[in-house]
Amino acid sequence: MEHLIAFPSIGLEMTLNRVAFSLFGKDIYWYGIIICAGFILAALYVNARVREFGFTSDHLVDCLILCVPVGIVCARLYYVAFEWEYYSQNPAEIIAIWHGGIAIYGAVIGVVAALFVYSRVKKLSFAGLCDLAAFGLLIGQCIGRWGNFVNGEAHGGPTGLPWGMSIDGADPVHPTFFYESLWNLIGFIALHFYAKKRKFPGEIALLYVAWYGLGRAWIEGLRTDSLYIGSLRVSQVLAAVSCLAAIALLVRQYRRIRVRKAFYQPSEAEKAEE
Template identity: 45%
Template sequence: MDILNFAAESAVTVRNRLEFPNLFGGTEIEYYRGFEVFGVPIYWYGILIAIGILLACLYVFKRMEKDFGLSRDRAFDVIFAATIIGFICARIYFCVFTTLNPDSPKNYTFVTTFTEIRDGGIAIYGGIIGAVLGGFLFCKLRKVHFTTMLDVAALGFLIGQAIGRWGNFVNQEAYGRDCPTDWIFAMKGSLITSQGITGVVHPCFLYESVWCALGFVFLHFYSKKLRTFDGEIFLLYIAWYGLERFFVEGLRTDSLMAGNFRVSQIVAAVSCGLAFAAFVVFKILTKKKNIPLYVNSGASAELLESDRKAEEERKSKKEAKKNQPAESILSDDEDEEDKPAEEAEKAEKPTEAVEESREIIGEAEETTEENTQADEERGE
């Protein structure tokens, strides 16, 4: 995953061969680097990267709320943005150090290297730096606890790297220098031979894949029982990965260089040392000050409860909107049924005007009758 080589020199229709002469009495694999869909080449490398990201997301979303106290909806926004920023920064990192490498072709510039995505690659440390910076920004925007998010992301990183490295297997890249012919993992392949290497080499991608898988298993159980402060899993991930990368990078033949130094080897050594030192310091401070994990804090419970209420409100509004037309129709039907009864009732009841007229006529009749009686009395 440090170098994602999209070189088009080996088309998906060309059959490739990879051999492990000393593994299980001799293992030989023949395969294609990809396949075509409507004439468009689809590489197994990209598919493996996608599978790694998918499985990492499924894992972290399952544990996110219960074990880390993070809202899935909020964290999804952070992960989505950080993944995109991480890939962009991984490409920038690769292009910067490729341009600075004195052994690079003279026509290489940052712009040409960055835009030629089928002739170049990405660098994992650039991706980690970009994902952390992007994650920090979006954690602030979405009110997600940053150091806890780093712990979750670290477990996802290990899953993605363990699976994604098998893309290097398919591409026959990220291999090392010549190794002893009797080494159990000694490897040779048709693409490697085409580059002028006739002997057996170290399968560096395999070493890293296995190391990341072991790291994931270790940190998975550690995070369940032994985690005492937020950010602890991320620090252990940086130290674990840096330790392996420092030694394996020394075996590789395609390292990014800064002068005579391997960039990833320097970054691995520095990051491993700093991460382990920070782990020890925070472990001691947490024990002394008895600082609770975010998942056990009131802030986490309050935010999760607020999100649940907001989600319930959204659902109720959606349900009400969905049922509104049916209720309107039912109300109209009831009104139509009530109309004949109302009209009949109105027909039976005299209007106010008629009542007033009747009262006036009655009063007039009474007055006339009184006048008649008065005249009769005078006549007598």
């Protein structure tokens, strides 16, 4: 349960136990605690901004009740689907999520699907809900990746860079969990300040997809635990495709806005309000 994590070039070394404590004979893992912390912070942040996007705290609670279980199930199903050779021989392990094995893209797909259904039922803006979800995902991913650090997983291949991370005495590797956490933090800060200037509903969500996809496509190429289809890294391909698609949609929307402004002449009353 313990890992010796070291950063040899900077003389830092620590022993980390995956188990935080035991409760009634059940081990409580740091990974779960860190994920929960990320979820709580994401919910608090989104709740603080929910009215800016035209929603209420009640809408947020409804979305959380729906999206959290759907996201967890889809994250697991995504992982199982691409490791089917193992799980087809060990079907009892499919539901053993506590043994590890979830994928963030599965969670994202599940959350988006759940938000779409909720928006149709409640007659709310699907694009606006996705904007808010983008903030929550960035916060959750930024913090959640540190659970991988405690577990000594989600790292890259060998590296001679000064920040190379050694696990249990092995040669230093890329701390890709940190790369992704930092990438998400930068994205969150940028979108936090940009949000008040958003030009159309769904813009924040598309910027998130483009930003995360760009970073994940690069970082995934460094990892040693990728899910594959043949020789292709599934998440790397999905990240690159989603990034390009988001950029294309953003460019189209920005062009439409420019054209609309070029041909639209505001009335005197509208000019006075400005």
